[in-house]
Amino acid sequence: xRRWRHESGLQLAxxxxxxxxxxxxxxxxxxxxxxxxxxxxxxxxxTPTLSAFEEVxxxxxxxxxxxxxxxxxxxxxxxxxxxxxxxxGAWSLHRMRWPRWWVHALLLWALVLQMIPPVALAGGxxxxxxxxxxxxTLMGLILAHATLNxxxxxxxxxxxxxxxxxxxxxxxxxxxxxTPTLLWRVVLPLVAPGLAAAGVLCFVFSWNEFAAALNLSxxxxxxxxxAIAKFAQDFEIRYVQMAAAASLSAVPALLLLxxxxxxxxxxxxxxxxx
Amino acid sequence: xxxxxxxxxxxxxxxxxxxxxxxxxxxxxxxxxQGRMAPITIVINQSPWLDSFQRTVQLxxxxxxxxxxxxxxxxxGSLEKQRNSVRARQGTTDLLIMNSGWFAEMYFGGFVRPITxxxxxxxxxxxxxxxxxxxxxxxxxxxxTPQGKLMSIPISPLIPLTYYRGDLYRENGIQGAPRTFxxxxxxxxxxxxxxxxxxxxxxxxxxxxxxxxxFYPYLYGHGGSIFRNQAENDYTVTLNAPEGRTxxxxxIRLAKEAGHPRTAALDQAExxxxxxxxxxAHMITVVAAxxxxxxxxxxxxxxxxxxxxxxxxEGRPTAPGLGHWLAGVSRNVPDDRQRAAAAFLAWxxxxxxxxxxxxxxxxxxxxxxxxxxxxxxxxxxxxxxLAEALPHAVNIYQFPEASEVIxxxxxxxxxxxxxxxxxxxxxxxxxxxxxxxxxxxGYRTGKLEPLR
Amino acid sequence: xxxxxxLPVLNLVALGFFxxxxxxxxxxxxxxxxxxxxxxxxxxxxxxxxxNTVVFALGAVTGQMILGFALALLCSKATRGRVFWRAxxxxxxxxxxxxxxxxxxxxxxxxxxxxxxxxxxxxxxPVDWLGEPSTAxxxxxxxxxxxxxxxxxLLFLAGLESLxxxxxxxxxxxGASAWQELTRITLPLMWPTIAVTFVFRLVLAFKVFDEVYxxxxxxxxxxxxxxxxxxxxxxxxxxxxxxxxxxAVAVIFLIFLMLAAAAAARRRxxx
Numbered sequence: 001x002r003r004w005r006h007e008s009g010l011q012l013a014x015x016x017x018x019x020x021x022x023x024x025x026x027x028x029x030x031x032x033x034x035x036x037x038x039x040x041x042x043x044x045x046x047t048p049t050l051s052a053f054e055e056v057x058x059x060x061x062x063x064x065x066x067x068x069x070x071x072x073x074x075x076x077x078x079x080x081x082x083x084x085x086x087x088x089g090a091w092s093l094h095r096m097r098w099p100r101w102w103v104h105a106l107l108l109w110a111l112v113l114q115m116i117p118p119v120a121l122a123g124g125x126x127x128x129x130x131x132x133x134x135x136x137t138l139m140g141l142i143l144a145h146a147t148l149n150x151x152x153x154x155x156x157x158x159x160x161x162x163x164x165x166x167x168x169x170x171x172x173x174x175x176x177x178x179t180p181t182l183l184w185r186v187v188l189p190l191v192a193p194g195l196a197a198a199g200v201l202c203f204v205f206s207w208n209e210f211a212a213a214l215n216l217s218x219x220x221x222x223x224x225x226x227a228i229a230k231f232a233q234d235f236e237i238r239y240v241q242m243a244a245a246a247s248l249s250a251v252p253a254l255l256l257l258x259x260x261x262x263x264x265x266x267x268x269x270x271x272x273x274x
Numbered sequence: 275x276x277x278x279x280x281x282x283x284x285x286x287x288x289x290x291x292x293x294x295x296x297x298x299x300x301x302x303x304x305x306x307x308q309g310r311m312a313p314i315t316i317v318i319n320q321s322p323w324l325d326s327f328q329r330t331v332q333l334x335x336x337x338x339x340x341x342x343x344x345x346x347x348x349x350x351g352s353l354e355k356q357r358n359s360v361r362a363r364q365g366t367t368d369l370l371i372m373n374s375g376w377f378a379e380m381y382f383g384g385f386v387r388p389i390t391x392x393x394x395x396x397x398x399x400x401x402x403x404x405x406x407x408x409x410x411x412x413x414x415x416x417x418x419t420p421q422g423k424l425m426s427i428p429i430s431p432l433i434p435l436t437y438y439r440g441d442l443y444r445e446n447g448i449q450g451a452p453r454t455f456x457x458x459x460x461x462x463x464x465x466x467x468x469x470x471x472x473x474x475x476x477x478x479x480x481x482x483x484x485x486x487x488x489f490y491p492y493l494y495g496h497g498g499s500i501f502r503n504q505a506e507n508d509y510t511v512t513l514n515a516p517e518g519r520t521x522x523x524x525x526i527r528l529a530k531e532a533g534h535p536r537t538a539a540l541d542q543a544e545x546x547x548x549x550x551x552x553x554x555a556h557m558i559t560v561v562a563a564x565x566x567x568x569x570x571x572x573x574x575x576x577x578x579x580x581x582x583x584x585x586x587x588e589g590r591p592t593a594p595g596l597g598h599w600l601a602g603v604s605r606n607v608p609d610d611r612q613r614a615a616a617a618f619l620a621w622x623x624x625x626x627x628x629x630x631x632x633x634x635x636x637x638x639x640x641x642x643x644x645x646x647x648x649x650x651x652x653x654x655x656x657x658x659x660l661a662e663a664l665p666h667a668v669n670i671y672q673f674p675e676a677s678e679v680i681x682x683x684x685x686x687x688x689x690x691x692x693x694x695x696x697x698x699x700x701x702x703x704x705x706x707x708x709x710x711x712x713x714x715x716g717y718r719t720g721k722l723e724p725l726r
Numbered sequence: 727x728x729x730x731x732x733l734p735v736l737n738l739v740a741l742g743f744f745x746x747x748x749x750x751x752x753x754x755x756x757x758x759x760x761x762x763x764x765x766x767x768x769x770x771x772x773x774x775x776x777x778n779t780v781v782f783a784l785g786a787v788t789g790q791m792i793l794g795f796a797l798a799l800l801c802s803k804a805t806r807g808r809v810f811w812r813a814x815x816x817x818x819x820x821x822x823x824x825x826x827x828x829x830x831x832x833x834x835x836x837x838x839x840x841x842x843x844x845x846x847x848x849x850x851x852p853v854d855w856l857g858e859p860s861t862a863x864x865x866x867x868x869x870x871x872x873x874x875x876x877x878x879x880l881l882f883l884a885g886l887e888s889l890x891x892x893x894x895x896x897x898x899x900x901g902a903s904a905w906q907e908l909t910r911i912t913l914p915l916m917w918p919t920i921a922v923t924f925v926f927r928l929v930l931a932f933k934v935f936d937e938v939y940x941x942x943x944x945x946x947x948x949x950x951x952x953x954x955x956x957x958x959x960x961x962x963x964x965x966x967x968x969x970x971x972x973x974a975v976a977v978i979f980l981i982f983l984m985l986a987a988a989a990a991a992r993r994r995x996x997x
Contacts, residue, residue: 024833117954235542236563237831253820383748479943479945677964
């Protein structure tokens, strides 16, 4: 009985928290089904219309499906690169005998990179991308996002790599495993949960990144946030179209998060105890 | 029906091209080369007139077989995009759509190539608005006068107009449009019923170019100015002259006694929001917002708004500050692309193309379009007041460091409107800061006696 | 990728000592020494921005950590619907910052925003959260708390689920109260996770830009001016790359000081 009351109290508190978090979200989604003037007049009841969704998806001036494709490709590729670099980097930093100061310097560097407002980096990236012909290509943005997310991934993967039992590594070495075999066969399975956790965060961050995407993309390579920002105009913030686009853009990230949730939590779980 | 209209438009535009060819003499060659015309990319920002521009471009593509790609950016990102492109060894965009806030930077920096250097046969159509002569630039003297070279063609001649509620005027027996500041004030007071209806809604927030832009029609309409004479390179700061003080005091009085209580926090989108939701009787806002007013999906005041040139004091002309968009050809793109961009501009400026633009919902840059019968149509009722005001448009800044001056104005005006400092203190303070910026950048400048 | 990270940063540091001007399509860099750094101390926006950003970052991160921890604790204790709640609680982090700004601007609008409507229903006078200098920063903090609490929640939940069960069982046997359990067992065990989350969020909070950009644009007055925004204005809008770069470098230095102070404080607590 006490246990049951305990549980319902918990559920009540969760419901309260859920409401606080979900209500504005629900309101945003609902806004996508309104007309601009109904929203601005503060009408509580409204007749739902699909016009905002239609405009976002099918109007001539909108490339939303292209934007979704771009964001997906950039998100996946930049995540893959960041994870690969972070895993090797973390392995190298924590498992090879680098001088301590060097390891600290690199980790510190990762932190500095993470601190710089992306607006201040974007200009320099554009010049570099232009110099090697990567401007207005998905590759330019993939590299930029991988760079932006690498510090976070490096920190997270560091935690997991340090966890790999030294005995396993030595046993594998005794069996004559080369470094690539060792990483692929022994280390990778052990850090997989970490990869999942870091990967999802990288993906979501890339999916929502705005400043670099704006500077490094053109019409054919624009990402979803850049497309959404176009609804915030000087004369009118086109709230309903923005809401519709935002609701649509949350779908892939939400799906990913739901599907990968088990691994993320497991991954973060293992990482967090260290 | 739609097909019919298109057919007519095509015919007229073709006629226009013919006329243009006669005028320039160079056009046949250009027209003949069009089959091989290089494709061009135009960098442009999202705006209410983008859709009409885009459709005008499609018309050009259909007529000439040329290929034009638009790189559409959020308003905030367009300048960064253009700077990135023009500063690179080779640019990514051929035609730059530049705002009044940054075209001077592009001229002074040498990023835009004079159109007549690209095509010596290029002739400016007679009735194209020169908008404070901002389409010309004399690189030697660093001035914008018709003696300079032709640098750009206007794309959208944006200036503020007075928007007012015609229906409320009729209900309250107010005669005529508000032409003077005295009329605007008395009408705004008459219609002021807070919090349901504000006499006027002003854009007092601090932003990139927000409250300062809102203040220019008041300042220049009262006979004030920021600098003594930019065309003569005299940058003596005249902001804190008595006219400036009258203007700022008027602006603040209007806000306090017949305006919105949150004036100091209102941005343009919110000012327009207040009008389309029927909560404001007047606003002085860029003409481009017209398309929102009569759209039932976006407005609760359909068919109720009327337009007039911004007010001035008795005996002075209206003095709207330019917020226009110009198209210039980027210096660092291949020659064939530069020529293709110039060819597009040659077409775009013709009366026929401009009438077509107007019909597609754009704001024409050629005076001839304002004499077209469409200017009599109810939905284009903003055209006549706009045509009346355009010749008086003032170019506020003729130098590339304007954004530093604007930043000073934004903070100073916003604080005065919020009541943090007095108008006199604000004007004196801003004036000395502006003089400092001008001196630092090597302009001939000076200060007036501080106001007391 | 090292280059992608290294070169722009070196470029930024170098820029801070120069003035860049453009003429005839060419840039000229003129060395100005530490002029920019001296000018920083006199910049009215920068001073306000630093203060606001520190208040914002500490306020927002503290709020997110507490809320995120509470939600994670609740979620880890619940026997039912954990998957469901987890999905609900992560929603806000999926929305791009730029949209968050626009949407909350509307929600908080004193004339037709949802919050104003709630206030009116309750018979209260709606507050102009973003327009009043006294409440604007608070409102921006609240929006950020809403946006990023899920991030803290996820990390904390993961941490909580990995805590060894046997310690808790022992505590239950000893008859420890829920409060004792929290302060004596959970918090100490969670300390590393809390520290990592704190550093992470603090660094991100210092970069806040997208949300402020649409919510308030730094106003009214300088009430919500934050450093990223000031850098953006000076660097891009006013095109003073050298000065903007100096500002960015100064900000990085300041974050370092804060992190070092936090680390020192933590060491003292542990000792």
